[in-house]
Amino acid sequence: MRSSRNSVAHVAALAVGASLMGGALAPHASAAGPVKLVPKAYVVEVSFNTIRLDGSGGIEAYGTLAAESWGDPADNVKLHRNFGGFEDLNGVGAWHSAGPTEKRDMEDGVTYRFADTGLCNSTESYFCSTTDYKNNNKIRITVKPNRTVSALATVNDYDLLSGDDRACAVTARLPWLTAAELYDLDRNISAGMADDGNGSCGVGLTIKTVDYIY
Ligand SMILES: [Ca+2]
Numbered sequence: 001m002r003s004s005r006n007s008v009a010h011v012a013a014l015a016v017g018a019s020l021m022g023g024a025l026a027p028h029a030s031a032a033g034p035v036k037l038v039p040k041a042y043v044v045e046v047s048f049n050t051i052r053l054d055g056s057g058g059i060e061a062y063g064t065l066a067a068e069s070w071g072d073p074a075d076n077v078k079l080h081r082n083f084g085g086f087e088d089l090n091g092v093g094a095w096h097s098a099g100p101t102e103k104r105d106m107e108d109g110v111t112y113r114f115a116d117t118g119l120c121n122s123t124e125s126y127f128c129s130t131t132d133y134k135n136n137n138k139i140r141i142t143v144k145p146n147r148t149v150s151a152l153a154t155v156n157d158y159d160l161l162s163g164d165d166r167a168c169a170v171t172a173r174l175p176w177l178t179a180a181e182l183y184d185l186d187r188n189i190s191a192g193m194a195d196d197g198n199g200s201c202g203v204g205l206t207i208k209t210v211d212y213i214y
Pocket residue numbers: 059060157158159160
């Protein structure tokens with residue numbers, strides 16, 4: 001009995017709240033018609049989807065992915081996902097199962113999905129400020145109109161007896177984006193690096209607006 005009385009009171013309170021909200025919102029739906037709000041900024045998601053190496057001979061990989069709102073240094077934001085630890089050799093694991101500080105074993109001609117390996121979050125290249133986890137291959141940044149978006153991926157090959165080699169370094173930077181272009185931004189990009197003596201690579205990305213800031 002008590003719970004049913006409480007739920008009636010709760011429903012009544014919700015109804016009052018709803019009608020107050022309706023009253024507060026009413027002026028927007030005036031005779032002049034609804035106000036069309038223009039976002040101040042856009043939440044853009046950079047998804048690092050795939051990477052493939054060719055001609056590397058196979059590597060012990062560590063790397064960094066980054067997305068940047070770019071255009072005005074005063075409000076540039078750059079966020080990273082990192083994997084494979086840093087210079088120390090902490091062993092090598094498979095792409096799907098490597099521990100946080102292990103290098104990733106990568107072979108030529110295989111398309112690897114960034115969602116399938118552990119990535120950590122950071123505001124810096126290579127250093128982690130969180131633990132690493134799978135399905136962490138999307139970075140969201142806030143982008144104002146007339147700015148643009150840069151996405152960068154760098155993967156290195158750890159070498160015990162010589163300097164580490166750069167296995168992949170690509171940058172995808174969109175042209176300057178107007179508010180209208182940002183509103184429904186949704187692009188698939190293939191960013192490639194030609195063979196620089198350590199092999200070539202291709203990275204598949206999606207850059208997409210997922211929310212609006214008013
Ligand atoms: Ca190596």
